[in-house]
Amino acid sequence: MEARKTKSKYYTNDQEKLTRYAKALSHPARVYVMDFLANNLDKSCYSGDMADELPIARSTLSEHLKELKKAGLIQGEINPPYIKYCINREKWDEAKQLLITFFER
DSSP states (O other): OOOOOOOOOOSOHHHHHHHHHHHHTOSHHHHHHHHHHHHTTTSOOBHHHHHHHSSSOHHHHHHHHHHHHHTTSEEEEEETTEEEEEEOHHHHHHHHHHHHHHHTO
């Protein structure tokens, strides 16, 4: 039996990262969440606080938070029954740099 040739990777790591961050920011509610967290660095940012501000159901907000967390843009600290969210600065700075580099081409 002949060994299969492995296909070389077509996209760069930076392209894949940029895509992940862009997808996470592709909904206005997620942009709102990131803006909310960035503007409330000195406050406790619980999902309930954000839910009071957004005209969406808490379950919908939870799904948006999950997408942002999956992309690494936010992190949550669990204090049952609440989760306090904050921006993951390392990933946020990486996303910012990737976007700047992409748009400066």
